[in-house]
Amino acid sequence: MRLNVNGNSLEIDADPDMPLLWALRDIAGIMGPKFGCGIAACGACTVHIDGVPVRSCSLPVGAVEGEITTIEGLSKGGELHPVQQAWLEEQVAQCGYCQAGQIMTAVALLDEIAEPTDEDIDNAMGGNLCRCGTYPRIRAAVKRAAALKTAEL
Amino acid sequence: MNWRGRLLTATAMLMLTAPSFAQDNAPSQQEGLAAWQQVYAVFSHPRCANCHVADERPRWVGAAGSAERIHAFNVQRGVDGSGFGNAGLRCTSCHFESNSKHLNGPPGAPSWHLAPAEMVWHKISSAGICAQIKDPERNGGRTLQEIAEHVREDPLVGWGWKPGPGREPAPGSAEGTYEELERWAAAGAPCPQE
Amino acid sequence: MASIGKIARRTFLLGAAAVAGGVAVGYWYVSRPYENPLEGEVAKGEATFNPYVKIASDDTITVIAPRAEMGQGVATTLAAFVAEELDVTLDRIKVEHGPASYAYYNAEMLAESGPFNFFDDSFLAEMTRSALGTVGKVLGLQGTGGSTSARDGFEKMRQAGAATRAVLMQAAAARLSLPVAELATENGRIVHARSGRSVSYGEVALDAASIAPPKSVTLRDKKDWKLLGKTQQRVDMHDKVTGAPIFGIDVRLPDMLYATVLISPVFGAKPVKADTSKAEKMSGVIKIVPLETVYGSGFGVIAKNTWAAFKGAEALDVEWGKPVNPADTDGLMQVIADAATKGEGDVMRNDGDVETAFADAPQAQLIEAExxxxxxxxxxxxxxxxxxxxxxxxxxxWAPNQMPTLIRWLCADLAGVPLEQTTVHTTYMGGAFGRRGEIDYALYATLIAKEADGHPVKVTWTREEDMQHDCYRSAFIARMRARLGDDGLPQALDLRVAGQSMMASLVGRIFPGRSAPGPDNTTTDGSHNQPYTIPNYRVTGIKAPLTLPVSFWRSVGNSQNGFFHESAMDEIAHAGKTDPIELRRKLMREFPAAVAVVDKVAAMSNWGEKLPEGKAKGFAFVLSFGSWCAQVVQIAQTPGGIKLEKMWIAVDVGTALDPGIIEQQMVSGAIFGLSAAMNQKITFADGRVEQSNFHDFDAMRIFQAPQFEVAILENYHRMGGVGEVGTPPAAPALANAVFALTGKRVRSLPLSDEVVFA
Incomplete structure (x- = not known):
């Protein structure tokens, strides 16, 4: 089957029941989305399909329709995406394992709500678990990213 | 994958109205109440009622008999009232077209979302749900015939009878519940006292 | 596993001899305890000066940060030690973890494990710390844990940087024909101010490597630090915001196969009957491998991809043996409760005369709690x-692990290859919190690799396998009694803490057949060593006779004792009608560092202000890993349940090496502790763990996280740790706030068994 990932069309030889996460990681070698739970309970595997964040650990690869974007596809031409830039400036990550998922969710949030409040952030990001407790810095970084995006326009 | 498109479909469904149907050789009121009891057993079952809630939050009931709790992750109806969740955390971020085969994985059906806020079944009595079902203001403007057809044909409703590993299905079947609804309607749609 | 026994005997003998001899820990390359492991791996045009520094002719400067980066920021702070003295900024250097080598022993990890309180500066305490540190050197135990990495690296890595800079300057002096005294360094260059001539470090690196290192070096004064003491950009941040494949799970090698494990869910049991035929026929499954290690028994499933391995493991039909411990939580807790009531224990603190103090206590002045x-x-x-x-x-x-030298020993033994033919790569870790101080994952992977015809095999556990085969923080039960004086202050406090001995469990796993005799500090850490003065004060640790696997869990013994001791203090305060913070000021008056953090957090949180109805604050203090930490949390009753609004933290770390990372770690540690206090429990039924994934063992989510404000103090004269210090006060601070809000004293965690959180 063919998958469209980060603007590239990839031929994937996989059982259609295989979760998208493992097709990306083990077959396509795209390692940004992480395995955390396998039941859509932690958000570490979050990717976008047509801009909507989805948990790739629970989505059969055979059911995928649309453009897949992973963390690797966020930065364009070596420039960090404003959300990544904000994460860097706020020094959000600790172990870093959940952060690809956190960033993908934050990107989707900001695509819909340009200047999110704390409540908007809390409403959007409850599905992304962080065991290091980076939440206060995530809130700060989402707001900084909003400012960076506005400045870009 | 497009939740917005689905929202439109759901809204369009709400607008539909049609005349109610009548039957000859109607069953007795007692038979009608017995039929309603079967319907109530379905509507009040956690597979249905968990997403027909009065507040903003769907419920979880784990393995059969386990305690009910609020859906984790701060999942909510959505500030737009759509029932499809909030920006960044849509129902369809985790609930796909089919059930996860993994124990405790997310169940799935097309267009996964919360029922509209006026259609509350969670912790509502048999009489309460019955009155609601007959009230076009609170049943999506449907005739009883349309309700029966919705129960038989809607894939998200149908999920309640095949909810995936580790979950107790709603009692009976979609077809059986359709027939009970018809029998109940034919008996004049009687509602119980409580 | 015969040779593990030999290793055990040898190391214990060496350890004993070293303690008896009282050898001092030296400046590493004066005494040169171990070879520089980098000597074998320098590239052409690259020079190494000591186990911490490599410099290439093209000016690439590589610093080895040999402690496991599991999120705590250690790679950044350790690199800054070397960079500070080498006189380069962090953006000029490449940081690597380096190989598993004895040269990277962690002396500090053992030094603080002696039977002395952190604030004991007596000659005997200092001598024992030094001797135990030497054991660390002799064992060559390269480990990350106990919040020790920065304290361990502080001297030796700055010395490594300074010594490297010294030989670079000598080489530059020779190259430029100028006296060394006239040269200075400037972010990677050696410059002669008067003539304006200069050379880069890379240009003279190869020359410098042949110059003998100086016998002694002078380190920069704290007031002259350019990097240390200031917040640095973390060296791992760019990789972590771009999704770079840096974790163990991201290892990808040519011809690699994939695997998973299915280990007996019944602890200590082996398979009784197994049908592997269905799994063997599954698409993508290559081979089923029986596994037996000191950790557990079961099967490895080798497959073409991870998902096929998972499906194969699901298809295994295995009947497991019977549990050797009580099969359910009630049975386990009964054993611990019996130990708490009547078990013989080790008295870890015994001030005054507790028995006499309670003998004539009037009932009205007694408090008892469990x-x-x-x-x-x-x-x-x-x-x-x-x-x-x-x-x-x-x-x-390739392992995300906290104990590379231990993995090297035991995996070499298991594979039947000599130690010299064994290489361990430590990857970045997606969290660890003590879990990766265990080595089960490496033992299983080694056994599976033996059956893989030379292919590399990546073995990934499912979350269910991970949660149900942890080495857990033990359950504990504490019995407390206190006698109040007429002034409301405690005249006597008696605490009996019972649970599984972590050290016994650990020694049994690493050195099978051996026992860990004597007291286990970790049972009462956080209760027996707190800076309170109470005339009659006794803390007893009792080992419950159970053999479930238990181990280090972020902050170790402090994780349970913080809750016991500080809940007790809050109960004493209320019973004696003393403000909880005032009580601490009185009882800790002999320890100004403790009083200072208490005062600071009281001021930050405006303790004592009148709060609106439905809001309350709770306080707790714990000294752990050498740092003094006081926390106040404010909570509010909302329609959805109790919400955590804000937490204030004041911590004295002695010397603050990187305020940004310290702030991060305080918040991180507190959220870790709050997560457990609010919701977490592992329970057992049929000898198995009942929880399986994040739906039934969750942690705090962003919408539950309070705001934080952290103050870092530097009053105490010895440096403390950072990575675990935020955890111990969090649970009691929250429980004490719940009491202040609801009047309900919750004495059993998690709190959600008694109250609802939003």
Whole structure:
């Protein structure tokens, strides 16, 4: 089957029941989305399909329709995406394992709500678990990213 | 994958109205109440009622008999009232077209979302749900015939009878519940006292 | 596993001899305890000066930060030690973890394990710390844990940087024909101010490497620090915001196979009957491998991809043996409760005469309580995994781990290859919290690699396998009694803490057949060593006779004792009608560092202000890992339940090496502790763990996280740790706030068994 990932069309030889996460990681070698739970309970595997964040650990690869974007596809031409830039400036990550998922969710949030409040952030990001407790810095970084995006326009 | 498109479909469904149907050789009121009891057993079952809630939050009931709790992750109806969740955390971020085969994985059906806020079944009595079902203001403007057809044909409703590993299905079947609804309607749609 | 016994005997003998001899820990390359492991791996045009520094002719400066980066920021702070003295900024250097080597022993990890309180500066305490540190050197135990990494690296890594700079300057002096005294360094260059001539470090690196290092070096004064003491950009941040493949689970090698494990869910049991035929026929499954290690027995499933391995493991039909411990939580807790009531224990603190103090106590002045905490899983975000390859007599292991030298020993033994033919690569870790101080994942991967015909195999556990095969934080029960004086202050405090001995469990796993005799500090850490003065004060640790696998869990013994001791203090304060903070000021008056953090957090949180109805604050203090930490949390009753609004933290770390990372770690530690206090418990039924994934063993989510404000103090004269210090006061601060809000004293965790959180 063919998958469209980060603007590239990839031929994937996989059982259609295989979760998208493992097709990306083990077959396509795209390692940004992480395995955390396998039941859509932690958000570490979050990717976008047509801009909507989805948990790739629970989505059969055979059911995928649309453009897949992973963390690797966020930065364009070596420039960090404003959300990544904000994460860097706020020094959000600790172990870093959940952060690809956190960033993908934050990107989707900001695509819909340009200047999110704390409540908007809390409403959007409850599905992304962080065991290091980076939440206060995530809130700060989402707001900084909003400012960076506005400045870009 | 497009939740917005689905929202439109759901809204369009709400607008539909049609005349109610009548039957000859109607069953007795007692038979009608017995039929309603079967319907109530379905509507009040956690597979249905968990997403027909009065507040903003769907419920979880784990393995059969386990305690009910609020859906984790701060999942909510959505500030737009759509029932499809909030920006960044849509129902369809985790609930796909089919059930996860993994124990405790997310169940799935097309267009996964919360029922509209006026259609509350969670912790509502048999009489309460019955009155609601007959009230076009609170049943999506449907005739009883349309309700029966919705129960038989809607894939998200149908999920309640095949909810995936580790979950107790709603009692009976979609077809059986359709027939009970018809029998109940034919008996004049009687509602119980409580 | 015969040779493990030999290793055990040898190391214990060496350890004993070293303690008896009282050898001092030296400046590493004066005494040169170990070879520089980098000497074998320098590239052409690259020079190494000591185990911490490599410089290439093209000016690439590589610093080895040999402690496991599991999120705590250690790679950044350790690199800054070297960079500070080498006189380069952090953006000029490349940081690597380096190989598993004895040269990277962690002396500090053992130094603080002696039977002395952190604030004991007596000659005997200092001598024992030094001797135990030497044991660390002799064992060559390269480990990350106990919040020790920065304290361990502080001297030796700055010395390494300074010594490297010294030889670079000598080489530059020769190259430029100028006296060394006229040269200075400037971010990677050696400059002669008067003439304006200069050379880069890279240009003279090869010359410098042949110059003998100086016998002694002078380190920069704290007031002259350019990097240390200031917040640095973390060296791992760019990789972590771009999704770079840096974790163990991201290892990808040519011809690699994939695998998973299915280990007996019944602890200590082996398979009784197994049908592997269905699994063997599954698409993508290559081979089923029986596994037996000191950790557990079961099967490895080798497959073409991870998902096929998972499906194969699901298809295994195995009947497991019977549990050797009570099969359910009630039975386990009964054993611990019996130990707390009547078990013989080790008295870890015994001031005054507790028995006499209670003998004539009037009932009105007595307080008695029982506290309980459950078993807990570590549940780091990255599930256990390890990649191993056994090819041409060489074993290579890629493992996200906290104990590389231990993995090297035991995996070499298991694979039947000599130590010299074993390489361990430590990857970045997606969290660890103590879990990766265990080595089960590496043992299983090694056994699986033996059956993989020379292919590298990446073994990934499912989350369910991870949660149900942890080495848990033990459940504990504490019995407390206190006698109040007429002034409301405690005249006597008696605490009996019972639970499984972590050290006994650990020694039994690493050195099978051996026991850990004597007291286990970790049972009462956080209760027996707190800076309170109470005339009659006794803390007893009792080992419950159970053999479930238990281990280090972020802050170790402090994780349960913080809750016991500080809940007790709050109860004493209320019973004696003393403000909880005032009580601390009085009881800790002999320890100004403690009083200072208490005062600071009281001021920050405006303690004592009148709060609106439905809001309350709670306080707790714990000295752990050498740092003094006071926390106040404010909570509010909302329609959805109790919401955590804000937490204030004041911590004295002695010397603050990187305020940004310290702030991060305080918040991180507190959220870790709050997560457990609110919701977490591991329970047992039929000898198995009941929880399986994040739906039933969750942690705090962003919408539950309070705001934080952190103050860092530097009053105490010895440096403390950072990575675990925020955890111990969090649970009691919250429980004490719940009492202030609801009047309900919750003495058993998790609190959600008694109250609802929003």
């Amino acid at each position: 506290y309980r905490v459950p078993y807990l899983s570590h549940a780091p975000m990255e599930p256990m995994n390890c990649t191993a390859q056994l090819k041409d007599g060489h074993l290579t292991v």
